Amino acid sequence: MSDKICVGAIAGAFGVKGEVRLKSFCSEPRDIAGYGPLTTEDGKRSFTVKLTRPVTGGIGARLSDVSTREQAEALRGTTLWAPREALPSLPDDEFYHADLIGLDVFDTGGRSLGRVHAIYDHGAGDILEITGREQLLLPFTRAVVPTVDLKAGRIIADPPDSDE
Structure with missing residues (x-):
């Protein structure tokens, strides 16, 4: 079993001040912000997530160290990973x-x-x-x-x- 789980992806930039459109893979989409700093799949970048508002196709969010539209757009397609221990345990008949x-x-x-x-x-x-x-x-x-x-x-x- 992996020590990290993919909990979402960045679908692109939203607005002009570095906000991103997040696609959450969590059963409760807003939970994505509560799993601590999220990392890229390779672990080279880490982001604190602050949700801002519902947007078409996802959730608007601000990521730490992302302050321009260009930075946000450069992250399009990036998957976001949480440490397994930050996620809730599942009932016996549910699986990640x-x-x-x-x-x-x-x-x-x-x-x-x-x-x-x-x-x-x-x-x-x-x-x-x-x-x-x-x-x-x-x-x-x-x-x-x-x-x-x-x-x-x-x-x-x-x-x-x-x-x-």
Whole structure:
């Protein structure tokens, strides 16, 4: 498991005084400001986040050491990471996406299906992208994914028959 979790991304500049448009990946979007200084993925930059107002496509925010539109625009696409220990622990049936990516996936008969490559959320629930002999997209529901064993590093899935 990673020692940091991606909690958001900078979608671009907002206004002319260095404000940014944040896309929060938190279940409660405003929580992004409460996870301490956030870092870039490589850890080379750190930002304190002060939320300002709701904006189209995200949340307006001021980041420490960002005071011009040009500085804010240069950060477009930058992901923001929080230390795992700053985040709340989750109930047994919820998982951080970072913990699922890379897990081995087996069917209920023990046959390897591949590994979790990515997780997508298009509004109707999470979809796991599994890469192996073939690419699979599986709904992340208890019916299709009955077991997630983080300690063993595996997922048991019961994919629907492709003949149906």
